[in-house]
Amino acid sequence: DAKTTQPNSMESNEEEPVHLPCNHSTISGTDYIHWYRQLPSQGPEYVIHGLTSNVNNRMASLAIAEDRKSSTLILHRATLRDAAVYYCILRDAGGKTSGSRLTFGEGTQLTVNP
Amino acid sequence: GAGVSQSPRYKVAKRGQDVALRCDPISGHVSLFWYQQALGQGPEFLTYFQNEAQLDKSGLPSDRFFAERPEGSVSTLKIQRTQQEDSAVYLCASSFIRTDGYTFGSGTRLTVV
Numbered sequence: 001d002a003k004t005t006q007p008n009s010m011e012s013n014e015e016e017p018v019h020l021p022c023n024h025s026t027i028s029g030t031d032y033i034h035w036y037r038q039l040p041s042q043g044p045e046y047v048i049h050g051l052t053s054n055v056n057n058r059m060a061s062l063a064i065a066e067d068r069k070s071s072t073l074i075l076h077r078a079t080l081r082d083a084a085v086y087y088c089i090l091r092d093a094g095g096k097t098s099g100s101r102l103t104f105g106e107g108t109q110l111t112v113n114p
Numbered sequence: 115g116a117g118v119s120q121s122p123r124y125k126v127a128k129r130g131q132d133v134a135l136r137c138d139p140i141s142g143h144v145s146l147f148w149y150q151q152a153l154g155q156g157p158e159f160l161t162y163f164q165n166e167a168q169l170d171k172s173g174l175p176s177d178r179f180f181a182e183r184p185e186g187s188v189s190t191l192k193i194q195r196t197q198q199e200d201s202a203v204y205l206c207a208s209s210f211i212r213t214d215g216y217t218f219g220s221g222t223r224l225t226v227v
Contacts, residue, residue, distance in 0.1 A: 024188050034215065043118075043218030044157065087156060100145065100170065102216065104156030 006087045009109040012078045020073040020108055022088030024051050026055040029069050032091045083112045118219035120206050126225045127196045135222045141210030147216065148181055149205040157205055163189060196198045196226045204216050
């Protein structure tokens, strides 16, 4: 599985934008970039995913570098409820059965200050 | 319901006891996954079903772990002769197709004493 690297922790202030970085220098052509987050005592929650182009949804935006070796999850206005562990995951869509699984790393613990 | 439902929410088992953990995926979701999450760690893959077929069980840690999904909807993860190292949160997730984002349940916290 291609590996991702994220900072262990980040802090933000409420109502400010947050940019969560992820490096994935060994990404392959069939790898999608997925982001999940996990709030305390809950299961992970899907946030967004993309392949090459930037993506937007109601939760966040995903900015993907032109060479696809890095990406950034953008929360436009952080709230206290956004405090969670954020996981950046590469998922192979090339057809292998193993591509169905998500391989979670350590993630980034986001703290949002009031 | 609208989400993935797991039961029980908490389970305490004596070492050596067998346990069964249940997952009700979102109706119509073809793919179902089980993950194990130790305290302070990210979830780790256990097994994957497409409908009733178990296509990948490479993450099951030992032959004490067994999962089934006989009718392609509800799934059960069974752990025989539980050990203390089995203490973890067991998460179930489902998706309509395997490349979609998953929906996770809240998990079952298993404590083996």
